[in-house]
């Protein structure tokens with residue numbers, strides 16, 4: 001056994017092309033189970049619901065988990081040792097071993113980047129409108145981001161109840177922010193904005209997002225419904 005770089009407790013689900021085909025169904029099953037658990041345990045926290053998503057086919061889960069515009073981060077107990085026989089089955093990639101064999105303790109999905117055309121200080125159109133259904137699964141057009149404003153959307157934030165208040169949510173969001181900054185820098189975007197929707201009653205989530213630097217958007221300009229609040233996090237990259 002060789003030495004390996006210590007892993008943080010947040011692991012990005014690899015792109016479909018980087019996953020051995022025979023492990024893909026296991027990853028999809030775990031993705032589905034975690035999402036359905038979140039919808040069952042915290043129905044008020046999400047824009048979707050269990051009755052709707054329990055009907056999804058394998059193909060729908062596959063397209064969600066491998067969306068070219070999506071990055072899903074998983075919180076795991078990476079301090080657990082990996083059994084050698086498990087590591088072998090996972091093609092010697094320790095992060096994949098954890099994804100395949102440890103319980104998923106939390107997730108967050110980052111969608112993007114999209115180009116915010118004609119960006120103005122009042123953010124018209126609002127960043128949210130470019131992530132409307134039907135428009136969110138196109139592959140990213142990385143070329144068009146050069147010197148433009150890159151926008152991302154955070155969805156499906158969830159930490160299992162027994163694992164809350166120990167920083168897992170914060171580390172998941174921080175991993176998503178770091179990935180967005182890195183990608184936006186790599187394509188020479190001038191600015192990065194990350195947006196999300198949160199129920200105004202959801203104090204835990206609002207507290208979490210504020211902790212990592214999200215601010216509430218102007219309610220009049222962006223509110224979807226009176227109970228939903230929109231938040232954003234922005235940085236200049238130049």
Ligand SMILES: CC(C)(COP(=O)(O)OP(=O)(O)OC[C@H]1O[C@@H](n2cnc3c(N)ncnc32)[C@H](O)[C@@H]1OP(=O)(O)O)[C@@H](O)C(=O)NCCC(=O)NCCS
Pocket residue numbers: 042045046156157158159160163164165166167168169170171197198199202203204205207208209211
């Ligand atoms: C929101 C959620 C993801 C937070 O995850 P978490 O792992 O408990 O968050 P963290 O431990 O990283 O907390 C970071 C900070 O957020 C704030 N926070 C988290 N939970 C909080 C709560 N219940 N009440 C008030 N503030 C809270 C605190 O400032 C906390 O820092 P602290 O623990 O040092 O005080 C989790 O409660 C959850 O999954 N809720 C149900 C699903 C949900 O609401 N998803 C969000 C949809 S928008």
